[in-house]
Amino acid sequence: MTRQHDRRKVTLKDVAAQVGVSHTTVSNAYIRPGQLSAALRERILAAAQELGYTGPDPAAKQLATGRAGALGFLFSEDLPYAFTDPAILSVLNGVARSCDELETDLALISAGSNLRNRTAPVSLGNAAVDGYILYSVAPDSRCVMMAQQRNVPLVVVDQPHLNGVPYVGIDDRGSAYRAAKTLLDLGHRHFGILSLKTAHDGYFGPLTAKRRANIAHSTIAMRLEGYVLALQEAGIAPEDVPTWEIPINSEDMGAQGVRHLLNRAQRPTAILAMSDRVAIGAMQTIRALGLNIPQDVSIFGFDDIPAAEGADLSTIRQPHERKGTEAVRLLRALLEIRYDRFSRGFERDSKAGCGRQHNEAAWPELHARRNAIRLI
Amino acid sequence: MTRQHDRRKVTLKDVAAQVGVSHTTVSNAYIRPGQLSAALRERILAAAQELGYTGPDPAAKQLATGRAGALGFLFSEDLPYAFTDPAILSVLNGVARSCDELETDLALISAGSNLRNRTAPVSLGNAAVDGYILYSVAPDSRCVMMAQQRNVPLVVVDQPHLNGVPYVGIDDRGSAYRAAKTLLDLGHRHFGILSLKTAHDGYFGPLTAKRRANIAHSTIAMRLEGYVLALQEAGIAPEDVPTWEIPINSEDMGAQGVRHLLNRAQRPTAILAMSDRVAIGAMQTIRALGLNIPQDVSIFGFDDIPAAEGADLSTIRQPHERKGTEAVRLLRALLEIRYDRFSRGFERDSKAGCGRQHNEAAWPELHARRNAIRLI
DNA sequence: TTGTAGGCGTTATCAA
DNA sequence: TTGATAACGCCTACAA
Numbered sequence: 180m181t182r183q184h185d186r187r188k189v190t191l192k193d194v195a196a197q198v199g200v201s202h203t204t205v206s207n208a209y210i211r212p213g214q215l216s217a218a219l220r221e222r223i224l225a226a227a228q229e230l231g232y233t234g235p236d237p238a239a240k241q242l243a244t245g246r247a248g249a250l251g252f253l254f255s256e257d258l259p260y261a262f263t264d265p266a267i268l269s270v271l272n273g274v275a276r277s278c279d280e281l282e283t284d285l286a287l288i289s290a291g292s293n294l295r296n297r298t299a300p301v302s303l304g305n306a307a308v309d310g311y312i313l314y315s316v317a318p319d320s321r322c323v324m325m326a327q328q329r330n331v332p333l334v335v336v337d338q339p340h341l342n343g344v345p346y347v348g349i350d351d352r353g354s355a356y357r358a359a360k361t362l363l364d365l366g367h368r369h370f371g372i373l374s375l376k377t378a379h380d381g382y383f384g385p386l387t388a389k390r391r392a393n394i395a396h397s398t399i400a401m402r403l404e405g406y407v408l409a410l411q412e413a414g415i416a417p418e419d420v421p422t423w424e425i426p427i428n429s430e431d432m433g434a435q436g437v438r439h440l441l442n443r444a445q446r447p448t449a450i451l452a453m454s455d456r457v458a459i460g461a462m463q464t465i466r467a468l469g470l471n472i473p474q475d476v477s478i479f480g481f482d483d484i485p486a487a488e489g490a491d492l493s494t495i496r497q498p499h500e501r502k503g504t505e506a507v508r509l510l511r512a513l514l515e516i517r518y519d520r521f522s523r524g525f526e527r528d529s530k531a532g533c534g535r536q537h538n539e540a541a542w543p544e545l546h547a548r549r550n551a552i553r554l555i
Numbered sequence: 556m557t558r559q560h561d562r563r564k565v566t567l568k569d570v571a572a573q574v575g576v577s578h579t580t581v582s583n584a585y586i587r588p589g590q591l592s593a594a595l596r597e598r599i600l601a602a603a604q605e606l607g608y609t610g611p612d613p614a615a616k617q618l619a620t621g622r623a624g625a626l627g628f629l630f631s632e633d634l635p636y637a638f639t640d641p642a643i644l645s646v647l648n649g650v651a652r653s654c655d656e657l658e659t660d661l662a663l664i665s666a667g668s669n670l671r672n673r674t675a676p677v678s679l680g681n682a683a684v685d686g687y688i689l690y691s692v693a694p695d696s697r698c699v700m701m702a703q704q705r706n707v708p709l710v711v712v713d714q715p716h717l718n719g720v721p722y723v724g725i726d727d728r729g730s731a732y733r734a735a736k737t738l739l740d741l742g743h744r745h746f747g748i749l750s751l752k753t754a755h756d757g758y759f760g761p762l763t764a765k766r767r768a769n770i771a772h773s774t775i776a777m778r779l780e781g782y783v784l785a786l787q788e789a790g791i792a793p794e795d796v797p798t799w800e801i802p803i804n805s806e807d808m809g810a811q812g813v814r815h816l817l818n819r820a821q822r823p824t825a826i827l828a829m830s831d832r833v834a835i836g837a838m839q840t841i842r843a844l845g846l847n848i849p850q851d852v853s854i855f856g857f858d859d860i861p862a863a864e865g866a867d868l869s870t871i872r873q874p875h876e877r878k879g880t881e882a883v884r885l886l887r888a889l890l891e892i893r894y895d896r897f898s899r900g901f902e903r904d905s906k907a908g909c910g911r912q913h914n915e916a917a918w919p920e921l922h923a924r925r926n927a928i929r930l931i
Numbered sequence: 932t933t934g935t936a937g938g939c940g941t942t943a944t945c946a947a
Numbered sequence: 948t949t950g951a952t953a954a955c956g957c958c959t960a961c962a963a
Binding site for chain 1: 638
């Protein structure tokens with residue numbers, strides 16, 4: 180039967196026929212060079228070359244072995260945004276580096292444009308991957324459901340609260356607490372908070388109580404908790420701390436948002452920003468308003484992106500790249516267990532290496548730079 | 556036979572058995588909903604849900620259909636570098652956006668660490684992709700050979716000279732010519748050139764005649780040609796134009812390299828830099844030396860990365876993102892032809908849409924900003 | 932509208 | 948050291 184393929188692909192069989200051996204032997208020539216004589220292998224490779232055989236077909240190999248040799252990285256963000264965010268890029272960088280070392284392919288999948296209409300990208304179901312790294316994807320996203328349905332190992336980064344799925348991330352709450360504490364220790368009593376988005380609805384405005392109770396991303400929730408906790412300990416009520424939510428993590432949004440914090444009778448002397456990009460944007464506005472940093476207003480960021488150092492911004496350092504490498508490492512561990520189990524035919528303790536892991540061990544560092552130091 | 560898989564995967568067959576239909580019908584339920592009654596489809600989907608069937612296995616589907624539904628993007632650079640280069644990121648962004656729209660997966664493959672030891676990444680041969688986009692990969696690289704061996708459609712970006720492979724890129728020579736011409740028209744007669752790497756050997760030094768004759772990346776060669784052509788037309792001999800080669804496209808390298816151009820008896824009044832990052836770095840050094848821009852030294856960049864505007868740097872605007880979308884578009888066209896040919900069983904003119912394409916039509920724009928304007 | 936049969940290209944098992 | 952045979956899970960032309 181002719182089938183749909185007119186010009187048939189060169190296959191193992193063709194090579195086998197040419198050399199006069201079985202296709203198994205040809206397969207071995209590629210996979211287990213030790214299983215056949217060097218001379219024969221030589222002949223086979225030569226014949227393959229001559230026939231234009233390009234090596235085992237990935238799909239067929241994958242079907243036969245059950246492994247794709249690739250893993251997927253799922254973004255929560257639009258790609259256009261993701262590729263401008265230094266923090267995301269660093270994580271991705273770590274992931275890519277690890278994949279490179281492990282000779283594993285990396286498939287990029289963006290949930291971005293699908294978050295709003297709540298439909299998951301088809302890629303998610305189709306991608307030839309052995310497992311997924313979910314980067315900061317809201318747990319209620321369809322993407323997460325689809326990824327789980329794939330029934331492949333998962334690891335989440337910067338987004339816990341997925342049962343039985345290992346998690347890589349820092350102690351966001353503790354870090355935020357330390358940021359606020361640092362400013363408190365410098366004598367500040369009037370604070371303003373610039374919060375990242377609590378939902379995917381493009382909201383720009385005060386963080387209302389209702390929104391505060393329904394924060395989609397736990398990293399945001401944790402940071403907020405950390406700030407609030409420190410302030411409460413100092414006798415400052417959360418209601419008295421103006422908090423502005425911005426929909427996009429960008430300098431521009433920070434610049435706009437901070438205006439609403441400064442523009443009030445009791446002007447804050449200290450700003451807690453949930454990211455460095457936001458903080459850096461805020462600094463521009465602060466200066467544009469004729470205020471001095473840190474004499475008039477102190478500011479504290481989060482992430483320690485490269486630009487933070489140039490801006491002399493105090494911040495929390497995250498080991499972004501290591502988050503990526505850790506995620507790959509965890510995923511690999513899960514995969515090994517899985518394949519091991521299948522090949523040996525026994526059930527291992529499914530908790531081994533699979534349970535929730537935090538990997539928070541003293542990762543974040545506090546970097547107090549000039550701009551956070553209150554002089555008076 | 557038990558095979559290696561102990562806990563067998565749920566397959567079409569299982570669902571079919573459960574519902575009491577053939578597996579073809581189940582397949583149709585997923586692929587051609589119109590081919591069966593809505594009620595039956597409903598029953599099938601319910602059964603699938605119940606049994607934990609996660610949908611057609613990607614590998615099996617790929618083997619049966621001959622398509623992976625994914626394409627590969629091959630970097631010439633180390634990933635750590637690639638993810639810091641605004642120009643590359645923009646291209647990648649365009650690629651990713653197109654893939655998203657086409658519901659196609661995107662596999663990232665870095666040739667970086669393999670360029671030196673001249674071995675291609677195994678991923679290249681294993682990746683489940685229908686075609687490759689080669690981004691600025693030297694044509695003599697093993698990667699290119701491997702990619703060609705895969706016998707899948709290819710598109711190259713910023714790196715022509717691959718026979719029969721479509722090419723996406725701007726008119727680098729013409730653009731460089733215009734950059735140089737702009738400075739000439741302003742009255743400059745003493746130039747210095749900051750060249751990007753001509754080989755992957757980490758060389759930092761004057762661009763020798765020998766190196767000039769063996770430039771690995773044609774974009775570099777073209778830009779150099781454009782500069783030289785314009786200068787020659789103005790009666791300036793190439794030998795009289797100090798040219799410094801730097802191994803990495805970074806601000807730091809630009810800052811270091813320009814020192815060697817300025818540090819000579821006849822100090823150049825105009826610097827031609829092959830990238831904005833290099834130019835921006837150079838500007839720092841120029842100012843650090845107490846020289847004014849553009850009064851003492853004018854400078855011209857290439858790329859128009861976002862930072863160029865802030866730095867007030869005159870430059871050549873490249874449509875980075877569109878390069879990415881164009882590459883995907885071309886690749887898609889090739890794939891359609893290929894599949895079409897196979898499925899219809901006739902040979903189309905293989906030149907149709909396959910030959911070299913330049914897509915240069917008036918893409919680059921010249922952006923002359925303040926810093927290139929000579930006042931005297 | 933549904934089912935049958937064959938094929939996609941490879942790897943794994945086990946016997947020779 | 949080599950080879951026959953059976954999966955792997957799905958798709959599709961064609962027959963019913």
